[in-house]
Amino acid sequence: MPGPTIAVFPGDFVQIRVYNHLPEDTSVHWHGLDIPNIMDGVPEIEPSPRIKPGQYFDYKFQIVNQPGTHMYHSHVNIASQEMLGLAGGFIILDPMTDGINRDYFILLQEFKVKGLPKRKITPGVYDIDPLAMDFNFFTMNGRCFPYTTPLEVCYGDNVRIRLANSSDQAHPIHIHGHQFVIAGSDGNMIPLDRRIVKNTVLVSSGETWDVEFTAKNPGIWPFHCHIPHHMTNNFTKDLGGMLTTIIIKDSM
Template sequence: MLLAASASAINTLPEATSVHWHGLDVPNNMDGVPEVEPTPLIKPGCYFDYHFPITNPPGTHMYHTHHNVARQEMMGMAGGLVILDPHGSSVDRDYFIMLQEFAVKGLPMGVLEPGSYEVNPLSDDLQFFTMNGRCFPETTPLPVQCGERVRIRLANPAMMEHPIHLHGHQFVVTATDGNRFGECARMRKNTIAVSSGETWDIEFEADNPGNWPFHCHIPHHTANNMTKETGGMFTVVQYCGGSAKTKSCR
């Protein structure tokens, strides 16, 4: 069965933009790179309807701007896109985490002060590292129950590589860039490097109760603006009460 996707991109920015469907095998006029393709540049106050068939297999992808990329993408213009399996899921929990990093204006390195700060997209002196747009302790925990099979989809549309590490468990790498590995090709790891432009799917059995850190292993990336408290690209796999049916923890 061939499915079709339709998305209306309405530009409320003060400048032109576009949408690129990262990792999807779309027609050339829907790919969203107006400088080199027959794809329209969406001007302020205008919109464009993207239409294309879904020919990729089920998997994890992204979408992001592909115009004035250094500015727009580093201000967070990106999101996740998951092609679901029409036959259902093989996991009990399915999480998506987008990794991003930001610099801000007017806040010296090593200082945290309440206030509103403007993102500085053209700086590579990055201060804040996020999961789904938030720094720890404001990131969302990942609840699990004993005995569950858990999938975490990791996506990185931004600039830096992030080695993501899970405490207390080993995981299996099941897919990359929306392409699933066969059983014999899967790696068993507890840390995986997610480079710019990549998506990775990892799966693990929730068999070791507790609150387990899940974070980037670059030390500066687990601090908010280089302050001493834990922060940045960090969340927790959090066991809830009870167990999944017919399964138990050790």
């Protein structure tokens, strides 16, 4: 599961105490934020500390970035720690009203669950192999469809969905029944006269994209990664994986 989503305002002074309950060193990198070198969380390169097992570190910095969508993730032994899910969302909210009625954050992740034969799902407790590349489970906020959270909106709502990818692969995220405007990229707002309209946006590893649309087509609409394999759980026949629904209730 991803960590909690953190929300702040521009100008805030932030102090985040990170406890290390792992059996090995860790750190947190505040991905996309313009913060002092010592707080950036890459101890192999920067003068930023390794957090030892059982210890903690207080990350302290001021928010100097504009409103937008960012992430945080481990930056020690990343091939294991990040691929075991140590990541989360970091949102800089706009203190001004921005006309958005519903504002969602979705973290995209992928995992290799060991011990399941392809096309079979047997209830049980399984380990994740963080070093494998043949992923068989694809998640939105830590869950696979049909256990993802539906995005419930009202007819006419202006909806923002903030997409972030902390996984290995790129995921083309597609909406049904609507077009969306690409309103933000890597935490940077795109000026109104430079926005483009699409219905699929490729979210590569490390990227965030904010998409916005008006819910004007009532129904229950899929919202998903378009790679067919990523829309399954362990390659089974039923829809699964990196997919949720947008439920638009008709106000009539």
